[in-house]
Amino acid sequence: MLTGNLLWVLMGTMLLGIAAGITGTFSFLQKQSLVGDAAAHAALPGIALAFLLTGQKDLPILMLGAGITSALSVYCIQWIVSFSKMKADAAIGLVLTVFFGVGVVFLTVVNHSPLGNQSGLNNFIFGKAATMTKADLTWLFLSATIIIIVSLLFYKEWKLLIFDPMYAKGIGLPIEALKATLTVLIVMTIVTGIQSVGVILMSALLIIPAVSAKLWTRKLSSMLVVSAVIGGVSGIVGTFISSTRTGLSTGPLIVLVAAAIFFLSYLFSPAGQMYKYFRKKQFRKQGEVG
Amino acid sequence: MNALTVENLSVAYDKKTVLENANVTVPSGRLTAIIGPNGAGKSTFLKAILNQLPNKVGKVEILGKLFDPKSLVVGYVPQRNAVDWDFPTNALDIVLMGRYGHTGLFKRPSKQDKLLAKQALESVGMQDFAQRSIGQLSGGQQQRVFLARALAQNANIYFLDEPFAGVDAATEKTIIDILKSLREQGKSIFVVHHDLQTVKEYFDYTILLNKTILASGATEEVFTPEQLQKTYGGKLFMMQDMLGANSLC
Numbered sequence: 001m002l003t004g005n006l007l008w009v010l011m012g013t014m015l016l017g018i019a020a021g022i023t024g025t026f027s028f029l030q031k032q033s034l035v036g037d038a039a040a041h042a043a044l045p046g047i048a049l050a051f052l053l054t055g056q057k058d059l060p061i062l063m064l065g066a067g068i069t070s071a072l073s074v075y076c077i078q079w080i081v082s083f084s085k086m087k088a089d090a091a092i093g094l095v096l097t098v099f100f101g102v103g104v105v106f107l108t109v110v111n112h113s114p115l116g117n118q119s120g121l122n123n124f125i126f127g128k129a130a131t132m133t134k135a136d137l138t139w140l141f142l143s144a145t146i147i148i149i150v151s152l153l154f155y156k157e158w159k160l161l162i163f164d165p166m167y168a169k170g171i172g173l174p175i176e177a178l179k180a181t182l183t184v185l186i187v188m189t190i191v192t193g194i195q196s197v198g199v200i201l202m203s204a205l206l207i208i209p210a211v212s213a214k215l216w217t218r219k220l221s222s223m224l225v226v227s228a229v230i231g232g233v234s235g236i237v238g239t240f241i242s243s244t245r246t247g248l249s250t251g252p253l254i255v256l257v258a259a260a261i262f263f264l265s266y267l268f269s270p271a272g273q274m275y276k277y278f279r280k281k282q283f284r285k286q287g288e289v290g
Numbered sequence: 291m292n293a294l295t296v297e298n299l300s301v302a303y304d305k306k307t308v309l310e311n312a313n314v315t316v317p318s319g320r321l322t323a324i325i326g327p328n329g330a331g332k333s334t335f336l337k338a339i340l341n342q343l344p345n346k347v348g349k350v351e352i353l354g355k356l357f358d359p360k361s362l363v364v365g366y367v368p369q370r371n372a373v374d375w376d377f378p379t380n381a382l383d384i385v386l387m388g389r390y391g392h393t394g395l396f397k398r399p400s401k402q403d404k405l406l407a408k409q410a411l412e413s414v415g416m417q418d419f420a421q422r423s424i425g426q427l428s429g430g431q432q433q434r435v436f437l438a439r440a441l442a443q444n445a446n447i448y449f450l451d452e453p454f455a456g457v458d459a460a461t462e463k464t465i466i467d468i469l470k471s472l473r474e475q476g477k478s479i480f481v482v483h484h485d486l487q488t489v490k491e492y493f494d495y496t497i498l499l500n501k502t503i504l505a506s507g508a509t510e511e512v513f514t515p516e517q518l519q520k521t522y523g524g525k526l527f528m529m530q531d532m533l534g535a536n537s538l539c
Contacts, residue, residue, distance in 0.1 A: 029377065153396050156390060156393075156397075156398070156399075157390075157396070159379070159387075160387050160390055162377070163373055163377045163379070163384075164368065164387070166337075166342055166366070166368055166372065167366060167387065167439075169342060169359065170359055170364065171359055171360075171362060171390060171391035171443065172358070172359035172361075172362070172391060173390070173391075173395075214378065217378065218378050218379075218380070218423035219378055219379060219380065219383075220377075220378050220379050220383075223378050
């Protein structure tokens with residue numbers, strides 16, 4: 001059952017989960033989680049367009065297309081927010097739906113084309129890790145490793161950038177370049193996950209591990225570790241279930257596993273509900289005795 | 291040498307001019323108050339000096355040179371509410387950020403950096419809170435941590451944006467004592483300040499600001515009823531009534 005290929009796929013999605021757990025933590029703290037959601041949806045037109053232009057389902061080319069439209073969507077959101085009176089939430093909603101709508105139109109065109117039937121591009125919506133070939137996996141490994149290494153390299157700078165950008169600028173840090181690098185890494189994470197998790201639910205892998213980790217710790221370094229572990233575990237378990245029960249997409253299962261971990265964290269972590277409940281109870285008891 | 295020279299500084303937000311044609315020169319080694327009514331552009335003035343605003347014209351020189359953030363000569367203490375204190379980190383970590391400019395890109399802070407951060411935290415009386423997460427600190431403690439970060443940077447000139455807003459009396463005393471000792475070391479300090487009653491006690495130099503610089507100089511020369519009247523307009527009468535006439539000056 002645990003064939004050689006499945007083992008590689010599991011390791012691939014684990015690495016993806018770790019990368020998403022790390023970059024997701026930075027974007028969550030920067031309050032940019034929803035921008036990541038829009039960027040993930042915006043990968044769809046890029047994928048379809050890359051396929052239409054080249055006529056091939058070649059992962060690096062599809063990833064390039066996804067990266068371009070995804071980055072474009074982030075740029076659009078920033079542009080709308082700074083040059084119109086529109087608030088960020090409205091701008092994100094607008095960009096997300098427009099890009100995704102365009103993506104669905106392109107995808108329909110692909111499906112009606114002669115090549116389309118076998119393209120399997122529909123799998124990019126909800127993700128199908130089991131369909132990954134050796135070559136696809138190589139790209140996933142490479143990309144996820146780069147993301148993890150670069151994130152750790154920028155740890156100190158991003159920490160200051162996110163906590164206090166004005167101070168960062170005041171000591172001469174190149175804050176615009178640092179912000180841009182973070183955005184590029186988020187887009188890279190999304191692009192890395194399009195085949196195994198899919199564009200619709202990719203943002204969950206950026207958000208859920210990070211919010212769960214925040215419940216367990218009050219230090220950024222340990223938050224990154226916890227978030228990476230939760231992301232990695234979600235990736236492995238979700239992919240494993242998806243590959244044994246054929247027919248189930250990987251993305252939703254990864255999200256369900258991550259959500260289960262979040263729920264457990266919400267109940268049992270130091271910042272969670274159980275702890276609060278017992279603290280309250282203890283407090284009342286002390287009150288009665290005193 | 292002059293700590294600060296500002297020539298014809300103007301700033302506009304959305305085509306609305308917030309600061310117009312400000313001119314001021316402040317010698318080194320002074321503890322300077324920047325005062326003026328709400329909305330007078332005090333924070334804007336500070337941010338424009340520190341190159342944080344895109345829409346500014348005019349010339350600013352700090353210690354005789356155009357401001358270069360990389361020189362690390364300027365220690366900036368922003369308003370406490372300018373950041374999200376829910377950020378997952380502890381007090382010592384924030385102070386250590388004051389060393390980042392010295393550490394360099396991508397490098398980890400050294401033992402020396404950590405030692406200096408600890409000393410800075412100790413000098414504001416917060417050594418027992420080093421490992422405390424910042425969200426659990428009181429407003430006064432957070433303000434001390436911010437000051438410690440600027441101290442760890444070991445700058446020559448300090449800019450503080452309302453460091454006394456919403457802090458307890460003990461913190462206010464700690465902060466002003468530290469600022470005075472910085473002045474003894476020959477450093478220059480600029481403080482955006484709100485409490486007119488303490489201006490004479492705390493500061494030896496004063497800048498009066500309302501859309502532009504209305505007056506600047508030694509506190510005893512500038513902090514007069516006439517000048518304050520000019521800066522605050524009708525609002526000051528109300529304050530004088532409340533506090534009793536002449537209690538301020």
